[in-house]
Amino acid sequence: LxxxxxxxxxxxxxxxxxxLGLLGGGDLDEESWEEVEDTLLIADLGxxxxxxxxxxxxxxxxxxxxxxxxxxxALLREVLVDELDxxxxxxxxxxxxxxxxxxxxxxxVNGTGKTTTTGKLARVLVADGRRVLLGAADTFRAxxxxxxxxxxxxxxxxxxRGKEGGDPAAVAFDAVAKGxxxxxDVVVVDTAGRLHTKTGLMxxxxxxxxxxxxxxxxxxxxxxLDATVGQNGLTQARVFAEVVAITGVALTKLDGTAKxxxxxxxxxxxxxxxxxxxxxxxxxxxxPFEPAAFVDALLG
Ligand code: GDP
Numbered sequence: 001l002x003x004x005x006x007x008x009x010x011x012x013x014x015x016x017x018x019x020l021g022l023l024g025g026g027d028l029d030e031e032s033w034e035e036v037e038d039t040l041l042i043a044d045l046g047x048x049x050x051x052x053x054x055x056x057x058x059x060x061x062x063x064x065x066x067x068x069x070x071x072x073x074a075l076l077r078e079v080l081v082d083e084l085d086x087x088x089x090x091x092x093x094x095x096x097x098x099x100x101x102x103x104x105x106x107x108x109v110n111g112t113g114k115t116t117t118t119g120k121l122a123r124v125l126v127a128d129g130r131r132v133l134l135g136a137a138d139t140f141r142a143x144x145x146x147x148x149x150x151x152x153x154x155x156x157x158x159x160x161r162g163k164e165g166g167d168p169a170a171v172a173f174d175a176v177a178k179g180x181x182x183x184x185d186v187v188v189v190d191t192a193g194r195l196h197t198k199t200g201l202m203x204x205x206x207x208x209x210x211x212x213x214x215x216x217x218x219x220x221x222x223x224x225l226d227a228t229v230g231q232n233g234l235t236q237a238r239v240f241a242e243v244v245a246i247t248g249v250a251l252t253k254l255d256g257t258a259k260x261x262x263x264x265x266x267x268x269x270x271x272x273x274x275x276x277x278x279x280x281x282x283x284x285x286x287x288p289f290e291p292a293a294f295v296d297a298l299l300g
Contacts, residue, residue: 014258015043016299019076023061024069033058043261043298044230049268053079077295083264084291088273093219093247094125094186100216101133101179102186105172107205107244108224109193109236113252113278115144117224118190119151120286121250121276125186126155133182135175135189136161137168137208148190154283158182168192168204169211176216187216202243209244222275224250225266228257234269246270251289252278260298263289 018039022032033054040050056079066072094102106121108114115138122132134152136145136159145161152159160178162171172189179187191208194201212218223246225233240246249266254277263274274289 014300015039015261020069020072020299023057023066023072023076026061026065026067028061040261044259044265045261046265046268049083049261049264053083073299076299077292080295080298081291084294085267085273086291088267090248090273090275090289092121092125092222092275094130095219096185097217099180100176101184102219103176103179103212103216104186104188104220104222105191105209105212105218105244106188106222106224106250107191107193107240107246109226110141112193112224112226112229112236113250114138114193114224115147115151115190116281117222117250117252117276117278117286118148118188119155120278120283121222122151122157122188123155123283124286125188126157130185131183132157133175133179133184133187134159135172135187137171137175137189138192139164139166139168139171140192140194144190144192157188158184169207172208173211173214176212180215201239205240205243220247221245222248222250223270224252225262227251227254227260227262230259230262233262234265237266237270241270246272248272248275250274250276250278250286255279255285260294263294 022036037050037054040053060075066075096102106114106118122134125132134148134157136148138144139162142164149159160175175189176187209218221244223237223240225237251263251274254260267274277287277289279285279287
């Protein structure tokens, strides 16, 4: 939690500072409200969320006669945390079934941090006492499978990989089959993400999921989004959501951006929770997403 705060606040406290500066004096004129609005938009909260937040702030500022920065902070915190729907289930569904392991699919565009996130997640699961098998279903880049293999060796997870250029769905199928055979708890499948061939990706990803479902249910489809690309991430999210039912989002590279507000938009757009955040390149730099801690970090 403190680590999250440290990492986030470095890049984002500017947002919190300007908001608290604006709201802390009470009685805002129209110009100041526009500044509040602009600050939220610049932080990537998106139009819909920004309008909702400003509306609530306007009502509550008056109702509670907010006059100090401490009061403004408490109000902002409450409104923003609420907007992140803290009641959503953000746990990773990784409990094995009677006759097959839990199956997690990791999807996303290349370069977002998909393989790194798969590796870090495996590490968390192994540390949690689960036996993990990795499936390298990105058969288009040998480097992707190599990278995943290195993670597997590092965290103590076996890996199933196919021939370069082979059928990704076949690798996914084999990984789940081997997982069931060897009695592992969780199979995490890393998929390919060449978004420039949209229909190809759709077909391929859909097939990967369908083929896995011949022998096991897919418990979790984690969409990996790069927080630094802003609105582009939302476009990506829409494309993936058309192909597979996303159950959670891992938002990476939050350490490198002041635009963490994208969290609000992603949840709003997909209707699924952000479950994990990436805070760096190291093996421990993956954290569960906690709305209250996130907002605290945002407010600095
Ligand atoms: P993939 O193509 O989506 O599988 O992406 P990779 O997992 O290879 O990651 C792409 C780059 O992003 C690598 O250099 C990673 O180390 C880096 N990366 C991944 N996650 C994070 C993160 O949370 N923060 C930072 N700063 N870098 C990250």
